[in-house]
Amino acid sequence: MESKVGRPRSERAREAVLHAVDDLLVEVGYAAVTMKGIAERAGVSRQTVYRWWSTKAEILFEASAADAEEELAVPPTGDTLGDLTTYLQALINFLANTHAGAAYRALIGEAQHDPEVAQLLAGKDILGDSARTVLARATPDHDLDDASARLIGPVFFAIMSGRGPSRLDPQELARRFLA
Amino acid sequence: MESKVGRPRSERAREAVLHAVDDLLVEVGYAAVTMKGIAERAGVSRQTVYRWWSTKAEILFEASAADAEEELAVPPTGDTLGDLTTYLQALINFLANTHAGAAYRALIGEAQHDPEVAQLLAGKDILGDSARTVLARATPDHDLDDASARLIGPVFFAIMSGRGPSRLDPQELARRFLA
Amino acid sequence: MESKVGRPRSERAREAVLHAVDDLLVEVGYAAVTMKGIAERAGVSRQTVYRWWSTKAEILFEASAADAEEELAVPPTGDTLGDLTTYLQALINFLANTHAGAAYRALIGEAQHDPEVAQLLAGKDILGDSARTVLARATPDHDLDDASARLIGPVFFAIMSGRGPSRLDPQELARRFLA
Amino acid sequence: MESKVGRPRSERAREAVLHAVDDLLVEVGYAAVTMKGIAERAGVSRQTVYRWWSTKAEILFEASAADAEEELAVPPTGDTLGDLTTYLQALINFLANTHAGAAYRALIGEAQHDPEVAQLLAGKDILGDSARTVLARATPDHDLDDASARLIGPVFFAIMSGRGPSRLDPQELARRFLA
DNA sequence: CCATAAGCGAGACGGTACGTCACGTCTTTGG
DNA sequence: CCAAAGACGTGACGTACCGTCTCGCTTATGG
Missing domain, CATH: 1.10.10.60 (Homeodomain-like)
Structure with missing residues (x-):
C-alpha cells in the first residue's frame, strides 16, 4: 500500500x-x-x-520488460507451424535487433555472476513465459519448461555465443521442433 | 619473433x-x-x-580454456546415441558445476556488451568446436553449425537463463535430437 | 508584525x-x-x-543562553575577593562542566570562521556581561571591557586551549587580579 | 622508517x-x-x-604551524617588560591579522567539539610553548603553565570573543602581568 | 459556520561533499 | 630489460545532509 x-x-x-x-x-x-x-x-x-x-540492472529491467513482452507476443492463428515460425522469427528479431533485446542479453550476462541480477530475472522469465504461452496452444506436450528450452535454445545459443542470427531459419527450426 | x-x-x-x-x-x-x-x-x-x-577476461580465458576443452572431450564409442548423451551430460556438468564453466558463462555474459570479450571468444569457440567434433562422427548432417546450435541450445538456455540443470535429461535430449 | x-x-x-x-x-x-x-x-x-x-547555531544559542546567564550570576556579598573568587569558580564550572558551557564553547569556535555565528554572539555577550556585572560593584576600574578580559582571559584560555580546568585556582587568580 | x-x-x-x-x-x-x-x-x-x-584540520595545522612558531618567536633583549610587551604585540598581531592566526583560531574552535582536532592541537601547544619560552627567561615564576595562561588569556579572550584587538594595549598588559 | 490563512507532518526533489575503491599509468630501486 | 613497490590522476561508488518543494491535514481568526 x-x-x-x-x-x-x-x-x-x-x-x-x-x-x-x-x-x-x-x-x-x-x-x-x-x-x-x-x-x-x-x-x-x-x-x-x-x-x-538499487542498481542499473533494475532500471534496465524496468525499462525493457514491457517492450520485451510486447515484442514476443504472437497472436494465435490456429496454424501451429506458422505460429511457431512467427514466434521464432520474433524471438530472433528481439534478441538480435532491438534495444530491449540488447538490454535483456546484457542482463542475462550479468546474472551469470551477480546473484541479485539473477534473482531479478528469476522474478519474471520473459523468454520462458512467451514461449510457454505459444506452446500451450500449439502442442499436447505438457512439460512446457522442457519444451520451451528446446524451442528457444537453438536461437538463444546462436545469438548469445556470438555467431549471429544470419544463418538461423525459423521455419526449419519450427519444423524440427514439431518432428 | x-x-x-x-x-x-x-x-x-x-x-x-x-x-x-x-x-x-x-x-x-x-x-x-x-x-x-x-x-x-x-x-x-x-x-x-x-x-x-589487457583485461581480466583475457586472463580468465587463458586460465580456463584448457580445462574447458578437456572437460568437453568425449571419446568415440561407435554408439551414436550414447556418445551424444555422454556429451550432453559433460556439457551440463561443465556449465553448471565446474570452475571453468562458471568462467565461461561469465565471459559469454561479458561478451554481450563488451566487443573485446566477444572477439576473444570468437577466436576459439570452445562449445561449438566440441559439439562439432562429436557431431562430425555421429551424424550425416552436414551443416554442423546448425546442428551444434540445436544440440547445445536447450542445455545452454536452461542453464544460462537461471532455471538450473536439475530438470535436464541428457538422454531424452539426445534422442529428440536424432529424431 | x-x-x-x-x-x-x-x-x-x-x-x-x-x-x-x-x-x-x-x-x-x-x-x-x-x-x-x-x-x-x-x-x-x-x-x-x-x-x-536558520542554523543549528541559532537553536543552540536559544537553548543555552538562559542557562548560561543563570549559571554565571553571582549574588553580591560585599566581600570583593570572595565575589571574584566565586565568580571565577562559577565560570570555570560553566565552561568546563555544563551543557550550556559546552554549547557556548562550540558557538565561539564556530564564530571564528562563520560570520553569522559571530554576529549572533555579538548580539549578546554573555561572558562579558556577567563579568562586567561583577566587576561594576567590585572595583573602581572604569574600563570594564579591559578588566573583564583580564579577569576572564586566563580561565578562558586554559579551558579553550585544551589544558583543562584542573590546575586553575580561582582564589589565586582573583588575588592576582586585584593586585 | x-x-x-x-x-x-x-x-x-x-x-x-x-x-x-x-x-x-x-x-x-x-x-x-x-x-x-x-x-x-x-x-x-x-x-x-x-x-x-585525514582531515582538513590536519592539513591546515601542517600548513600554519611553521608560520605560527616563527611569528611568535621573540628574541631576548634582557629587558623583561620590553620582551613581554613585544611578545604580546606579536601575539595580538598573529591572532588578529595573519593567515596562520586565522587558521589557528579555526582549529581551536573545531577542537571544542572534535576530539581528533583537540588531540592534534594537544600534540603541539604553539601558543603555550611560545609563552613559556618568553616567560622562562623573564620571570622567577616557576609555574609556567599558570603564568602563560595569565599572560596569554586576556589577549586570547578579547580576540576569540569577537571584540577584536583594537582596544588591547600590550604594554599595559605586560606591566600588570609583572605587578 | 464557513472561508481564509498559516502551521504542521511527511517525504520527494536537485545538489554537493563525503570517504573508498579500482582503474591504468608513471617513477623509482634493484636484480 | 624486467620485476616489485607504490604514488599518481581519474572517476564511479553509495551515503549523508543540505535547503526547498509539494502534499493533505489541522488549527485558529473573522466575516
Whole structure:
C-alpha cells in the first residue's frame, strides 16, 4: 500500500530515468552505463535514482520488460507451424535487433555472476513465459519448461555465443521442433 | 619473433597470475575479481599483469580454456546415441558445476556488451568446436553449425537463463535430437 | 508584525526542538548535530525547524543562553575577593562542566570562521556581561571591557586551549587580579 | 622508517595542497574549505590528499604551524617588560591579522567539539610553548603553565570573543602581568 | 459556520561533499 | 630489460545532509 502523505513521487523523474538508461545503453553500451551517468542524462539527482532503484540492472529491467513482452507476443492463428515460425522469427528479431533485446542479453550476462541480477530475472522469465504461452496452444506436450528450452535454445545459443542470427531459419527450426 | 635480449618473461609470474585468477573466481565471484586483486593474490606487481594481459577476461580465458576443452572431450564409442548423451551430460556438468564453466558463462555474459570479450571468444569457440567434433562422427548432417546450435541450445538456455540443470535429461535430449 | 490569522505557532514543537538540540549536543557532540537529526529527535518536520531557525547555531544559542546567564550570576556579598573568587569558580564550572558551557564553547569556535555565528554572539555577550556585572560593584576600574578580559582571559584560555580546568585556582587568580 | 622502493612521494603535490588550503582559508573561510575543494585547487587528486592527511584540520595545522612558531618567536633583549610587551604585540598581531592566526583560531574552535582536532592541537601547544619560552627567561615564576595562561588569556579572550584587538594595549598588559 | 490563512507532518526533489575503491599509468630501486 | 613497490590522476561508488518543494491535514481568526 502506498503512502498518501508527503510529496508524491515525480512521474517526470521516473520516466526521464527510464528513457535515459535506454538511450545510454544504445550509445555507450551496458558496461559504460553508470548510475551517475543515468542521473545526469535524466536531469535528475543521483539520490533520486537510488531512492527508487538499487542498481542499473533494475532500471534496465524496468525499462525493457514491457517492450520485451510486447515484442514476443504472437497472436494465435490456429496454424501451429506458422505460429511457431512467427514466434521464432520474433524471438530472433528481439534478441538480435532491438534495444530491449540488447538490454535483456546484457542482463542475462550479468546474472551469470551477480546473484541479485539473477534473482531479478528469476522474478519474471520473459523468454520462458512467451514461449510457454505459444506452446500451450500449439502442442499436447505438457512439460512446457522442457519444451520451451528446446524451442528457444537453438536461437538463444546462436545469438548469445556470438555467431549471429544470419544463418538461423525459423521455419526449419519450427519444423524440427514439431518432428 | 620474440626478443632474445633483456630479462626473459618470468614463468613463475605467469603461473601465479593464472592460479590467482582461478582461485579468486571461486572465492569472490567474477564481478569481484579485479586486476588489483589478481596482482596482490599472485604476489606480482600490477604492472606485470598489465604487461601481459589487457583485461581480466583475457586472463580468465587463458586460465580456463584448457580445462574447458578437456572437460568437453568425449571419446568415440561407435554408439551414436550414447556418445551424444555422454556429451550432453559433460556439457551440463561443465556449465553448471565446474570452475571453468562458471568462467565461461561469465565471459559469454561479458561478451554481450563488451566487443573485446566477444572477439576473444570468437577466436576459439570452445562449445561449438566440441559439439562439432562429436557431431562430425555421429551424424550425416552436414551443416554442423546448425546442428551444434540445436544440440547445445536447450542445455545452454536452461542453464544460462537461471532455471538450473536439475530438470535436464541428457538422454531424452539426445534422442529428440536424432529424431 | 505578527499575523493574527492562521494556525498559531506550536509551542510544543518549539520546546521539543530546544530539548532535542540540548540532548543531541550531549549525546553526539556539536559537529554531529544536524538539522535533520534535530527534527527527527524532536518529532517535528524539518520544514518546521527551518521555519523558525536558520542554523543549528541559532537553536543552540536559544537553548543555552538562559542557562548560561543563570549559571554565571553571582549574588553580591560585599566581600570583593570572595565575589571574584566565586565568580571565577562559577565560570570555570560553566565552561568546563555544563551543557550550556559546552554549547557556548562550540558557538565561539564556530564564530571564528562563520560570520553569522559571530554576529549572533555579538548580539549578546554573555561572558562579558556577567563579568562586567561583577566587576561594576567590585572595583573602581572604569574600563570594564579591559578588566573583564583580564579577569576572564586566563580561565578562558586554559579551558579553550585544551589544558583543562584542573590546575586553575580561582582564589589565586582573583588575588592576582586585584593586585 | 620510510620505504626505499616504489615511486617516491611527490613534493610538488605536498606543497600544492598546503598552499591550496592556505589560499582557500582566506578566500572562502574555514567552514567552506572541503577536501574536494583543496584537491581541485591544488591540481591534485582527492585520493592523494586522503593518502597523506585525514582531515582538513590536519592539513591546515601542517600548513600554519611553521608560520605560527616563527611569528611568535621573540628574541631576548634582557629587558623583561620590553620582551613581554613585544611578545604580546606579536601575539595580538598573529591572532588578529595573519593567515596562520586565522587558521589557528579555526582549529581551536573545531577542537571544542572534535576530539581528533583537540588531540592534534594537544600534540603541539604553539601558543603555550611560545609563552613559556618568553616567560622562562623573564620571570622567577616557576609555574609556567599558570603564568602563560595569565599572560596569554586576556589577549586570547578579547580576540576569540569577537571584540577584536583594537582596544588591547600590550604594554599595559605586560606591566600588570609583572605587578 | 464557513472561508481564509498559516502551521504542521511527511517525504520527494536537485545538489554537493563525503570517504573508498579500482582503474591504468608513471617513477623509482634493484636484480 | 624486467620485476616489485607504490604514488599518481581519474572517476564511479553509495551515503549523508543540505535547503526547498509539494502534499493533505489541522488549527485558529473573522466575516
